[in-house]
Amino acid sequence: MGPDGVTKDRPDPQAAELAAKYGLSVSGARPGLAEYLRRLWEHRYFIAEFARARSSAKYTRARLGGFWFVLTPLMNAAVYYVIFGLLLGTSRGVEDFISFLVTGVFIFTFTRDTVTAGVKSISGERGLIRALHFPRAVLPLTQVTMKLRQLVISMLVLIVIVVARGNYPDWEWLLIVPVLALQLVFNTGLAMWAARLGSKVSDAAQWLPFVLRVWMYGSGVLYMVEQRADDLPTWALVILDMQPAAVYIDLMRYALMNTHNFGAQYLPPHVWLLALGWALLSLVAGFVYFYRAEEEYGRD
Structure with missing residues (x-):
């Protein structure tokens, strides 16, 4: 109880009344959903420029510069080819294993890197959050934009x-754009989920890469799931085929490798509905999960 008779732990009723009278609100309070989306749209140019600046600065001191954006997944694919394709023999039964492997690695890398960047997007920008007022979703969206540029x-x-492996352009190549668009929507939702997770769980950036590695091994990036997991129960194979990473990888392989008999028979039933459903579910769930904690970011 203070000297004026007002409890210190509670807001002054007179102050609250005056604030309501003159239209004052809590600093950093979460706006309504429509207003929040409007503010995000107003920051679209900032997101694009911020992503460009961060992408340019990432490898500023490296001798090869931005070439590492491509060299890293290529080196990963080369390592996986030696270990899995040559030593463990996962290339058997796949007509063009190099295209098969590189496509899987590049597409999964897009999702993996978006999540690992998203988990640090809030926790790594606390100074910016405390200094400036803007929709906090700008930060994970900036990371998504960076990964899209890469x-x-x-x-x-x-x-x-x-193409060097003999997969020449045909009409299926037109599917590249909708596949990447759906994966982009899916990744955006994951990035927003990871951003809130990383802001609340300090160790998330440490254990999440292990979860993503397990996800990669179960997504058919390195082998044909039907050939290497045929002893699993039917329900397990269905889950492996229909989980989102496998869906987007299979669709991209179908688009790029149809001339090497990676045809529709390798796609799960209703694959486009699955791709759309995963994208919308991830975006809506991820955005709502992130938006509900808008007032809390940067305050701990």
Whole structure:
């Protein structure tokens, strides 16, 4: 109880009344959903420029510069090819294993890197959050934009590889754009979920990469799931085929490798509905999960 008779732990009723009278509100209070989306749209140019600046600065001191955006997944694919394709023999039964492997690695890398960047997007920008007022969703969206910029470069390299392997352009290549668009929507939702998780759980950035590695092994990135997991129960195979990473990888392989008999028979039933459903579910759930904690970011 203070000297004026007002409890210190509670707001002054007179102050609350005056604030309501003159239209004052809590600093950093979460706006309504429509207003929040409007503010996000107003920051679209900032997101694009912030992503460009961060992408340019990432490898400023590296001798090869931005080439590492492409070199990293290529080196990963080379390592996986030696270990899994040559030593463990997962290439058997796959007509063009190099295109198969590189496509899987590049597409999964887009999702993996978006999540690992998203988990640090809030916790790594506390100074910016405390200094400026803006919709906090700007930060995970900036990370998604950065990874999209990198993916565009990676896709050009991927196309060169699959053409060199004899997969020539045909009408299925038109599917590349909708596949990437759906995966982008899916990744955006995951990034927003990871951003809130990383802001609340300090160790999330440490254990999440292990979860993503397990996800990769179960997504058919390195082998044909039907050939290597045929002893699993039917329900387990259905889950492996219909989980989102496998769906987007299979669709991209179908688009790029149809001339090497990676045809529709390798796709799960209703695959486009699955791809759309996963994208919408991830975006809506991830955005709502992030938005509900808008007032809490940067305050701990």
